[in-house]
Amino acid sequence: MASKLQEEIKQTRPFTSIEEEALLNIRRTSDQLQHYSQQLFKPHGVTPTQYNVLRILRGAGESGLRCSEVGERLVSSDPDITRLLDRLQKQKLIRRKRDAKDRRVIHTLITAEGLRLLKEMDPIVNDGVKQLLKHMSREKMTALVELLEEVREGLPQ
Numbered sequence: 001m002a003s004k005l006q007e008e009i010k011q012t013r014p015f016t017s018i019e020e021e022a023l024l025n026i027r028r029t030s031d032q033l034q035h036y037s038q039q040l041f042k043p044h045g046v047t048p049t050q051y052n053v054l055r056i057l058r059g060a061g062e063s064g065l066r067c068s069e070v071g072e073r074l075v076s077s078d079p080d081i082t083r084l085l086d087r088l089q090k091q092k093l094i095r096r097k098r099d100a101k102d103r104r105v106i107h108t109l110i111t112a113e114g115l116r117l118l119k120e121m122d123p124i125v126n127d128g129v130k131q132l133l134k135h136m137s138r139e140k141m142t143a144l145v146e147l148l149e150e151v152r153e154g155l156p157q
Contacts, residue, residue, distance in 0.1 A: 026151070033132075040128045044121055049078055050088055051125070054118050057094060057110035064097070064109035093117060 005025050006015070015021040037048040046054070056073045057064065065073075071081040078084050085108055088094040093114035099105035110118075133141065 036128075036132060040125065041121075044117065045091065046088075046093075046117070046121075049074065049076055049084065050093075051118075051121065052076070053084065053088060054093060054110055054114050057108060058115060058118055060109075062109070064107035066105060066107060070108060088114070 002011075003015075003021060005011075005021060005028060008028065009024075015024070034048070041048055041051055044051075052075050053070060056070055060069075067081055067085060070085070071078065074081075085094060085096070089096065091113075093111055094108055095111050096106050096108050099107060136144070
């Protein structure tokens with residue numbers, strides 16, 4: 001009997017291993033969640049990664065963060081964090097300032113407009129996440145979180 005994933009991707013041959021099937025299930029699910037997120041954020045003019053940056057900077061407070069620190073905290077890595085921040089600055093959602101003690105260091109801070117956008121979007125995002133996963137019990141959600149953390153722990157550094 002074919003698995004749900006085999007049916008979805010119209011694969012007629014069995015997977016070569018359960019590990020392959022598990023990995024492809026993770027990738028397929030990730031892709032569909034990413035698409036859902038993009039549609040949720042699109043009306044607000046930001047991407048899921050940009051929203052993540054704004055949340056990181058809101059949490060950093062008035063001192064802000066260096067570019068590299070923002071990159072380290074992202075949920076999804078972005079190799080060109082500078083360009084990502086440039087786009088947010090053009091939208092007036094963040095600002096940058098030089099460190100008073102070391103002029104080579106630039107801190108990135110969220111603006112009032114960025115905070116306003118987050119305040120508008122947070123309930124929409126929270127409701128969207130709840131709607132997306134409402135079919136799963138708390139026990140299953142906890143198990144899923146633990147399993148995904150275990151997968152990441154086993155990845156080579």
